[in-house]
Amino acid sequence: xxxxxxxxxxxxxxxxxxxxxxxxxxxxxxxxxxxxxxxxxxxxxxxxxxxxxxxxxxxxxxxxxxxxxxxxxxxxxxxxxxxxxxxxxxxxxxxxxxxxxxxxxxxxxxxxxxxxxxxxxxxxxxxxxxxxxxxxxxxxxxxxxxxxxxxxxxxxxxxxxxxxxxxxxxxxxxxxxxxxxxxxxxxxxxxxxxxxxxxxxxxxxxxxxxxxxxxxxxxxxxxxxxxxxxxxxxxxxxxxxxxxxxxxxxxxxxxxxxxxxxxxxxxxxxxxxxxxxxxxxxxxxxxxxxxxxxx
Amino acid sequence: xxxxxxxxxxxxxxxxxxxxxxxxxxxxxxxxxxxxxxxxxxxxxxxxxxxxxxxxxxxxxxxxxxxxxxxxxxxxxxxxxxxxxxxxxxxxxxxxxxxxxxxxxxxxxxxxxxxxxxxxxxxxxxxxxxxxxxxxxxxxxxxxxxxxxxxxxxxxxxxxxxxxxxxxxxxxxxxxxxxxxxxxxxxxxxxxxxxxxxxxxxxxxxxxxxxxxxxxxxxxxxxxxxxxxxxxxxxxxxxxxxxxxxxxxxxxxxxxxxxxxxxxxxxxxxxxxxxxxxxxxxxxxxxxxxxxxxxxxxxxxxxxxxxxxxxxxxxxxxxxxxxxxxxxxxxxxxxxxxx
Numbered sequence: 360x361x362x363x364x365x366x367x368x369x370x371x372x373x374x375x376x377x378x379x380x381x382x383x384x385x386x387x388x389x390x391x392x393x394x395x396x397x398x399x400x401x402x403x404x405x406x407x408x409x410x411x412x413x414x415x416x417x418x419x420x421x422x423x424x425x426x427x428x429x430x431x432x433x434x435x436x437x438x439x440x441x442x443x444x445x446x447x448x449x450x451x452x453x454x455x456x457x458x459x460x461x462x463x464x465x466x467x468x469x470x471x472x473x474x475x476x477x478x479x480x481x482x483x484x485x486x487x488x489x490x491x492x493x494x495x496x497x498x499x500x501x502x503x504x505x506x507x508x509x510x511x512x513x514x515x516x517x518x519x520x521x522x523x524x525x526x527x528x529x530x531x532x533x534x535x536x537x538x539x540x541x542x543x544x545x546x547x548x549x550x551x552x553x554x555x556x557x558x559x560x561x562x563x564x565x566x567x568x569x570x571x572x573x574x575x576x577x578x579x580x581x582x583x584x585x586x587x588x589x590x591x592x593x594x595x596x597x598x599x600x601x602x603x604x605x606x607x608x609x610x611x612x613x614x615x616x617x618x619x620x621x622x623x624x625x626x627x628x629x630x631x632x633x634x635x636x637x638x639x640x641x642x643x644x645x646x647x648x649x650x651x652x653x654x
Numbered sequence: 655x656x657x658x659x660x661x662x663x664x665x666x667x668x669x670x671x672x673x674x675x676x677x678x679x680x681x682x683x684x685x686x687x688x689x690x691x692x693x694x695x696x697x698x699x700x701x702x703x704x705x706x707x708x709x710x711x712x713x714x715x716x717x718x719x720x721x722x723x724x725x726x727x728x729x730x731x732x733x734x735x736x737x738x739x740x741x742x743x744x745x746x747x748x749x750x751x752x753x754x755x756x757x758x759x760x761x762x763x764x765x766x767x768x769x770x771x772x773x774x775x776x777x778x779x780x781x782x783x784x785x786x787x788x789x790x791x792x793x794x795x796x797x798x799x800x801x802x803x804x805x806x807x808x809x810x811x812x813x814x815x816x817x818x819x820x821x822x823x824x825x826x827x828x829x830x831x832x833x834x835x836x837x838x839x840x841x842x843x844x845x846x847x848x849x850x851x852x853x854x855x856x857x858x859x860x861x862x863x864x865x866x867x868x869x870x871x872x873x874x875x876x877x878x879x880x881x882x883x884x885x886x887x888x889x890x891x892x893x894x895x896x897x898x899x900x901x902x903x904x905x906x907x908x909x910x911x912x913x914x915x916x917x918x919x920x921x922x923x924x925x926x927x928x929x930x931x932x933x934x935x936x937x938x939x940x941x942x943x944x945x946x947x948x949x950x951x952x953x954x955x956x957x958x959x960x961x962x963x964x965x966x967x968x969x970x971x972x973x974x975x976x977x978x979x980x981x982x983x984x985x986x987x988x989x990x991x992x993x
Binding site: 488496501505523526529531532622634647648 | 732733736756757758760761763764765767768769771772773774775776777786788798799803804805806807808809810811812813814815816817855856857858859860861862863864865875899924931932952953954955956966967969970971972973974975979980983984986987988990991992
C-alpha cells in the first residue's frame with residue numbers, strides 16, 4: 360500500500376487568448392480566460408492512479424488557487440482520487456514559485472502520511488517547472504523531475520525512469536519521493552461515468568458557505584457534517600488553518616516581482632512582399648543567390 | 655571578500671569532461687554582467703576528474719573557478735550537487751547565479767533557490783543590469799530578468815529587488831558564446847566533497863543516451879514548419895524543401911505538440927535558439943516564443959496563408975499563400991535556377 364498526494368493546478372488556457380482578454384495596458388485579464396486543468400497534472404494523477412491500482416493505497420489531490428479551482432478537484436474525484444483539498448486564501452495571492460512551494464509544503468505536512476508526491480512537470484501559465492523541486496526541498500525529500508514511468512515499487516524504494524538530455528536514466532529513490540511527470544508518460548484515463556454521478560455534487564467549504572448565505576434555513580456546520588457523511592466534502596485550508604508564517608506567503612514571501620509587463624508589439628517596416636507566383640518566387644531566389652544567402 | 659555582493663556565478667554543466675555549450679554561453683553573458691557591476695565572474699564545476707573543464711571556463715571569461723571533484727559526483731544527481739551548491743552559495747553570497755535551462759539545470763536551480771531562499775526566474779531570453787526605481791525605492795545594479803510569459807502574449811521583466819541572491823535559467827543558444835577578450839590567469843579553488851548518507855537516497859541504476867546528431871544551431875539554412883501545415887503528411891514538404899536547399903528541418907512548438915516533428919527540432923523559447931543565414935518559416939503564425947528563437951536570423955522568409963500572421967513582422971520576405979502551393983513553386987524555381 361502506498362499513499363500519494365497529487366498537486367494539481369487550474370490554469371488559464373493560454374493557447375486560447377483572444378483580443379478581448381488582453382487589457383488595454385497589455386496585461387492579461389485572467390478572469391476572462393477559460394480555466395482548464397493543467398494537462399501534465401492530469402498525467403501526474405494518472406500515474407498516481409496506476410500506483411494505487413497496482414499496490415493499493417489512497418490518493419489525495421491538492422490545489423492552491425481561487426475558490427473556483429475546486430472544479431479541477433472535482434475532476435480528480437471523477438477520475439479516481441479519494442480525497443481533495445482546496446488551499447485558498449487572499450494572503451496566498453501573487454505568490455511566485457518560492458512562496459507557492461512553501462504553502463504547498465506546509466499543506467502536505469498537515470495532510471501527512473504519504474509515500475509519493477506527484478505533480479506535473481510544469482504548468483502552462485508559467486512554464487517554470489520550479490514548484491515541484493522547491494516543494495520537495497521544503498519537505499526535505501528527494502525529487503525526480505521529468506519522470507516518465509514508475510517501473511517498480513518495493514518496500515521503501517521506487518524505481519523510476521526519467522528523461523535526460525538525449526535519453527533516459529533509471530533511478531532508485533527512497534520513499535517518500537516527489538515526482539514531476541512529463542506529458543507523454545501515460546495517457547490520463549477518462550472520467551468515470553459512475554464516479555461523475557457519485558461526486559458531481561462534491562462541494563468545498565466555500566461553496567457550502569455560499570449555499571448557506573442564500574438560505575436562512577441552512578446551518579453551515581450541519582451542512583458540512585452532511586456532506587462529509589456522503590463523502591462529498593472538499594475541505595479548505597486557509598492561512599489560519601495552516602498556522603503559516605505569513606511573511607513567507609503570497610507577494611510578501613515572493614523574492615521575485617514583476618517589474619514591467621510589455622504587450623508584444625512588433626516594430627519594423629514589415630517584410631518585402633513576394634507575389635505567390637512562379638515569377639515572384641524566382642526573382643526572390645535570384646536575390647538570395649546573388650546575396651550568397653542561397654547556393 | 656572585496657567583491658562581496660557583486661559576484662556572478664555560472665553553474666557549469668559537464669559531461670565526459672566537456673563543458674556544455676549553454677554553460678559557456680552563460681559565461682560570456684556573465685562576463686558582461688560582472689563587468690557592468692564591477693564584480694567577478696566565477697564558474698562552479700562539479701564532477702569526477704573535471705579540472706580541465708574548470709580550466710576551460712577561463713577561456714570564456716571566468717576570474718575564478720570552484721572545483722568539486724569526487725568519483726561519487728561523476729554523474730549529475732540532485733541531492734549531492736544541490737548540497738554542494740547550497741553550501742557554496744550560503745558561504746559566499748553571490749549576487750547572481752546562472753544555470754542552463756536544461757533538464758539538469760531545471761532540476762537543480764529550483765532546489766538550490768528553495769534552500770537558499772533566492773529568487774529564481776526560468777527561461778530568460780535576456781538579462782541586463784540596471785539601476786531602477788521600484789515602489790518608491792531606488793535599486794542599484796539590479797538584474798533584469800526578461801522572459802515571455804503567459805503563453806507568449808506578454809513580455810515580463812522580473813526583478814528580485816530585496817533579496818541578496820538573484821538566480822536565473824537560460825536556454826541553450828539564447829546567449830552568444832565567444833572567447834573572452836582578456837583571459838584571466840587560472841585560479842581554481844578546490845572545495846572538498848564530504849559524502850553524506852542523504853546523497854544516496856537516489857541512486858542511478860543505468861543511463862542511456864544517444865548523442866544528438868541534429869545540429870540546428872550550426873545549420874546555415876533552416877526550413878521550419880508549423881501547425882499551419884495541417885498534417886504530418888503535409889510536413890514532408892518541409893523536409894523536401896530543406897533537402898533541396900541543403901538545410902536542416904525545424905518546427906514550432908505547435909508542430910511538435912501535434913506530432914509533426916520531434917522535440918529535438920523545436921525552435922523557440924522552450925526549444926533551440928538559432929541564428930542561421932536563412933530561416934524559412936512555413937505555416938508558422940509566429941508567437942513570441944517562436945520568434946524569440948529565430949528572430950536574429952540573417953534573412954527570414956515567411957510563408958503563411960494569413961496576411962496578418964505576426965511572423966511577417968519579423969520576416970524580411972513575406973509570401974502570402976497556402977504552403978502546399980507555395981513550397982512546391984519554391985522547390986521548382988530553385989531547381990530550375992541551379993540547372
